Amino acid sequence: MRKPVYDLAGAVADIPDGATIMIGGFGGAGAPVELVHALIDQGARELTVVNNNAGNGAVGLAALIRERRVRKMICSFPRSADSSVFQELYAEGALQLELVPQGTLAERIRAGGAGIPAFFTRTSVGTPLAKGKEEREFDGQRYVMERWLKADYALVKARRADAYGNLLYNMTARNFAPLMCMAAATTIVQASEIVEPGGIDPEAVVTPGIFVNRLVEVRAPAQEERLVAEGVRYP
């Protein structure tokens, strides 16, 4: 089916306070900067945000955190050269952090999308991150049980969408986006172009349209690293 095409403000208009939001991207690669800025403008608060990192500089996710809209971050690597916003709020206790190993984070999101409420992994066994988790032995190896991760919304960036929501990504900007599209009740995609059905080779589709709910065309999206390098601050 054709997915509704919104403008940026319209696409995020109904996100309520307290929502859980998955945001695509690995550092700046795949970060849906325009959608995140629209979310800042929209004003929702007390958000739980799932992202690999915790924002850079003073734009995108870092700006969302700085504006104190985020109650909790679920991520694998909240530390970077430009992540001072997160670090300050975390230090002052204004922000909760659920630290998850990167592969476990990816698999928990996939599990959320695939109807798998829990799975076992060796990752984190014998470390502080296994604390409180159920442990179990299979074939003489120890594993921890991990639960699925779902979200109310996903915000992701694609290179191309067709009108049915099939998606292609650009290089390593793919990263978490295909998983987040699966795991969110409402997936909102900003694509550099929206083409008619048939404009993506069925064999090459990365995210099938069934996982996508809303489309926004952002023809020349900002690249987070460039904004950070230029010292841009939003809003």
Added chain:
Amino acid sequence: MRKPVYDLAGAVADIPDGATIMIGGFGGAGAPVELVHALIDQGARELTVVNNNAGNGAVGLAALIRERRVRKMICSFPRSADSSVFQELYAEGALQLELVPQGTLAERIRAGGAGIPAFFTRTSVGTPLAKGKEEREFDGQRYVMERWLKADYALVKARRADAYGNLLYNMTARNFAPLMCMAAATTIVQASEIVEPGGIDPEAVVTPGIFVNRLVEVRAPAQEERLVAEGVRYP
């Protein structure tokens, strides 16, 4: 790295008696007929075979079963218009059957490839196929625990391989093959063409070469349905 290119006989030469072998295909779509025939010629016995079905007519997997090389089938749907070989040997008790719901079969194979020893699914809860399986409640829903499935070898059919083992498939002949490539210790691929690295768009790769161990070029592969329709019998 460049993957070794074999002829059909060489590719399967070391498969020992008692091996567990995953064979790609959904009915005839994706069935690696030539590799299976090479396995029949090779003579390995007491095999455990993982496939969605249990062979059709008198070629491919059906012929492997008819030649009494298979001790156990792990599959979701061993019944079809042309599956009399399986049905006869099953009726006479010469063959064990582990019947697995199709999605659980796919996920168990993926889990084997992804290092997930067990996961939970709603599929089969309250049915005879849940018998003997651990049940558990998450968020008020009942689930059964399923174990990963691994194999010694996978035999799969691809449309195109590059020299590093990256694969493309043809249409719905893809089905289980990408999962089986992940879950087998040794993955053997018959491809209609083998091209140099660079001959597959990195964005469109379906199976990355890391999951592939041996390549065989079979330029005009037989289509199982056609052999069955023509009444072909192998050997």
Added chain:
Amino acid sequence: MSIDTKVKKLTRQQMAWRAAQDIADGSYVNLGIGLPELVARCVPPGRHVTYHTENGLLGFGERPPAGEEDPDLVNAGKKPVTLLPGAALFHHSDSFAMIRGGHLDLSILGAFQVAQNGDLANWQAGEDAVPAVGGAMDLVSGVKQVFVLTEHTTRDGKPKLVDACSYALTGAGVVSRVFTDLAVVDIRDGHFVVLEIVDGLDLAGLQAVTGAPLHTDGTPGVLQAP
């Protein structure tokens, strides 16, 4: 129990047509092998329905003209299909992630038996046959809504709508609506609720060929199909 010949039983085509009327515009739908496959052609014009098949394809269309079939492009029933614009191909694990993860809106399946509590038996009739389950258990436990499309009784006249399934279950409490050649029946709170009955048959007549008590919610409508 046999049915009066004045009763306007639906043909298989008509059954498929009736089920098709209840598919919402914009749905993602998986149709079971056999009778449910006929439903696709009967969806009212103007509704856009996207079909999913377990073997890794979303957005397929009818069988191609003779000679243009590709045995590598088939549905779960192994029948040749075509790619519609906007189709997507994927592997089996992604396909069942769609199913298990609750992304499909509707599955329409055949049945040996449906019980009044929504239990479905559609994979194993008796102990003799080679058991074969396919994707049925995944579909019923994952897809948002499960409709059953089946004759009201077996060939020898036994009810398929029963108080409790005697055959092995495919899933427990999974069916929400049943379309038969005689009636449309909802399953609500552990009861069969009759929505429509064919011309020439009354509730008592339908009850006589049904294996569990029938309830109503207002007067049942007339089940008819072109």
Added chain:
Amino acid sequence: MSIDTKVKKLTRQQMAWRAAQDIADGSYVNLGIGLPELVARCVPPGRHVTYHTENGLLGFGERPPAGEEDPDLVNAGKKPVTLLPGAALFHHSDSFAMIRGGHLDLSILGAFQVAQNGDLANWQAGEDAVPAVGGAMDLVSGVKQVFVLTEHTTRDGKPKLVDACSYALTGAGVVSRVFTDLAVVDIRDGHFVVLEIVDGLDLAGLQAVTGAPLHTDGTPGVLQAP
């Protein structure tokens, strides 16, 4: 404890070179952020090594010339890379299926501490810092072989090779070999076994800057690098 200036400590480049000599032809390798990234350039000619990065790429090459960087084509350290012929892109779950599923041959990582039983601590130094783990725990528990590449001591001279890690673990019993600026040390059966020591340092001298007993298996060789 300080080291005599006559000791021919390896430079970071030399350390990377030495580690690179132990990468087998045909390996799939994941290199940690920082010092391990230098290893790729030092692999002996004739060996084909395929590099994997957690963020969904197999088969990448060096940083492109200035001006040709694509911020969407980066490694796990967020540094620009290039696609080599035969590269493959995939999503994060497939990427960690490669890691967790044991498909990678080798990972070379940095360390705060390595214990004689193979325990590795490389993600959290103390309680103050914001904790950040990335993919390190997945790598050490999934990749077939884990090498550590690190200075032999901390900046203030404390041993990094210890009897037991005092910092939070990344994984238990996961490291098999350690390359430092002073030595190459294997971990076998809960012991450090010295394979090579730099010129100008003897076993006693190495022991003095190591936090657990050193063993040998024959006379250690000389650790040298161009």
